[in-house]
Amino acid sequence: MRLHRNLCFAVIDGLTLIFNEGHYADKVIQQLLKRDKRWGSRDRGFVAETVYDIVRWKRLYAEIAEVKEPFDRDNLWRMFAVWATLKGISLPDWKYFENTPTRKIKGRFDELSKVRKLRESIPDWIDAVGLAELGESKWTKEIAKQNEKAEVILRTNTLKTTKEQLQNILADEGIDTEFIKGHPSALKLVERANVFVTDAFKKGLFEVQDACSQLVAEFLDVKPGMKVVDSCAGAGGKTLHIASLMENKGQIVAMDIYESKLRKLKVRAKRNGVHNVDLKVIDSTKPIKKLHNKADRVLIDAPCSGLGVLRRNPDAKWKLEPEFLDRIRGVQQDVLQQYSKMVKPNGKLVYATCSVLPSENQNQVQTFLKSEAGANFELVKDKKLLAHTSGYDGFYMALMTRKA
Numbered sequence: 001m002r003l004h005r006n007l008c009f010a011v012i013d014g015l016t017l018i019f020n021e022g023h024y025a026d027k028v029i030q031q032l033l034k035r036d037k038r039w040g041s042r043d044r045g046f047v048a049e050t051v052y053d054i055v056r057w058k059r060l061y062a063e064i065a066e067v068k069e070p071f072d073r074d075n076l077w078r079m080f081a082v083w084a085t086l087k088g089i090s091l092p093d094w095k096y097f098e099n100t101p102t103r104k105i106k107g108r109f110d111e112l113s114k115v116r117k118l119r120e121s122i123p124d125w126i127d128a129v130g131l132a133e134l135g136e137s138k139w140t141k142e143i144a145k146q147n148e149k150a151e152v153i154l155r156t157n158t159l160k161t162t163k164e165q166l167q168n169i170l171a172d173e174g175i176d177t178e179f180i181k182g183h184p185s186a187l188k189l190v191e192r193a194n195v196f197v198t199d200a201f202k203k204g205l206f207e208v209q210d211a212c213s214q215l216v217a218e219f220l221d222v223k224p225g226m227k228v229v230d231s232c233a234g235a236g237g238k239t240l241h242i243a244s245l246m247e248n249k250g251q252i253v254a255m256d257i258y259e260s261k262l263r264k265l266k267v268r269a270k271r272n273g274v275h276n277v278d279l280k281v282i283d284s285t286k287p288i289k290k291l292h293n294k295a296d297r298v299l300i301d302a303p304c305s306g307l308g309v310l311r312r313n314p315d316a317k318w319k320l321e322p323e324f325l326d327r328i329r330g331v332q333q334d335v336l337q338q339y340s341k342m343v344k345p346n347g348k349l350v351y352a353t354c355s356v357l358p359s360e361n362q363n364q365v366q367t368f369l370k371s372e373a374g375a376n377f378e379l380v381k382d383k384k385l386l387a388h389t390s391g392y393d394g395f396y397m398a399l400m401t402r403k404a
């Protein structure tokens with residue numbers, strides 16, 4: 001592979017914003033890709049993947065390059081040189097790469113890779129939490145898997161098409177896909193591609209959604225005609241899936257504390273041809289109280305650490321803080337206590353997270369079931385999906401029923 005100067009500059013500019021100014025990697029990449037209209041899909045792929053790679057391996061590369069935060073541009077070029085050397089890419093004779101110690105880089109990589117938190121490039125505290133909660137063997141495999149690149153997975157919008165039809169339509173647009181066993185609406189891209197520019201996307205024939213994430217709406221066991229509350233709906237990934245499963249019949253109340261997220265849901269619902277969703281901002285306890293004992297199904301897709309989806313958000317490990325994790329565990333128990341009251345007798349409740357930590361998952365459900373609010377509920381089943389066993393994102397989901 002030959003390195004092109006303007007693409008490498010874009011990478012260094014992006015890393016400056018992410019590492020030194022706290023910008024989100026996905027937003028920075030979106031901006032970078034608009035920089036030069038002449039860039040083809042390979043160029044864009046290079047910029048996006050190199051930025052993500054260096055973000056993912058920040059700690060390891062900084063240790064190898066012997067640089068410390070805040071990184072100046074020279075430091076970032078040294079980390080870039082580490083990335084290129086470990087990939088076997090020969091460095092051009094640019095001034096940034098003068099005196100790059102290629103052999104030393106490989107030697108330090110071998111040496112540092114003996115220590116998990118350096119090899120897997122994670123903060124000490126995340127390594128300690130993962131080890132304490134999952135144990136040595138599971139945590140070692142899980143964090144290694146979480147550092148791999150995620151495939152692009154689509155969920156067919158069955159309101160508009162079938163998985164088979166969508167596969168053919170995408171093939172006509174030059175995108176080959178495969179079915180995934182056990183995931184009835186999923187299509188996996190054979191090769192990475194920008195699916196958002198396809199006609200099929202613009203017509204609302206699919207959404208991008210990880211395979212394990214697609215299991216959550218199915219777990220809720222919805223039927224056409226039901227009243228369903230999606231209490232932490234965000235931009236509506238699961239709401240749209242629920243609407244498909246309900247064949248657009250019945251009512252979905254999609255709630256969130258952020259109006260801005262619900263506005264995005266509205267745009268997506270329109271594209272998807274979904275018209276049974278009412279949006280409700282949770283700005284006090286009132287919207288929840290109004291729905292007490294009213295819903296056939298309630299989904300709590302709770303805010304969490306995101307430690308199951310690091311493959312998609314590698315910068316999350318640098319942004320996450322122990323105080324946030326403590327606070328979010330409190331929010332998780334609070335929403336379970338309060339939002340479960342919306343379930344009517346004989347109705348069902350699903351609590352889900354995209355975390356792999358038991359303290360955010362089964363332990364929260366156990367605490368809830370032992371509490372006064374949870375005394376009316378029974379656990380039917382739960383799924384603890386780890387990335388290294390499922391092959392997809394890490395998720396947790398628990399299905400509970402409210403007694404009559």
Ligand SMILES: C[S@@+](CC[C@H](N)C(=O)[O-])C[C@H]1O[C@@H](n2cnc3c(N)ncnc32)[C@H](O)[C@@H]1O
Pocket residue numbers: 231232233234235236237238239255256257258261282301302303304331335354
């Ligand atoms: C895991 S995300 C939801 C993802 C979304 N369900 C999807 O499938 O795309 C959790 C959501 O909970 C929202 N949230 C945080 N605290 C909340 C609360 N107390 N009540 C309701 N929603 C909350 C966040 O704004 C965020 O959108």
